[in-house]
Amino acid sequence: MALVESLGENRLIGVLSQIDPRTDLPGPAELHEIGTVAIIHKIVRMREGQLLFCEGVSRMRIKGYTTRSLSCAPASSACLKSNPRSRPN
Secondary structure, three states: OHHHHHHOOOEEEEEOOEOOOOOOOOOHHHEOOEEEEEEEEEEEEEOOEEEEEEEEEEEEEEEEEOOOOOOOOEEEEEEEOOOHHHOOO
8 A cells, every 4th residue: 555655646556356355465366367547536544544536547458467476566568448339238
């Protein structure tokens, strides 16, 4: 969360979901390849941590990671174009 604080508001971040939510420290193999580029609108500091108010602006695909340790970071990613016809009604 120190990274999020250093970014401040109105900054872009990449968000990925875990494949198994019961995993405490997921590595690259336990994360979905497709995620969301989101803009942070507001950060609220609470006793338990932080609450982020974000808006998804684009889909992204992770192409690789720089390391396989607990502090892995994406080496590269690409934004994906939305296909309005593929969305459910």
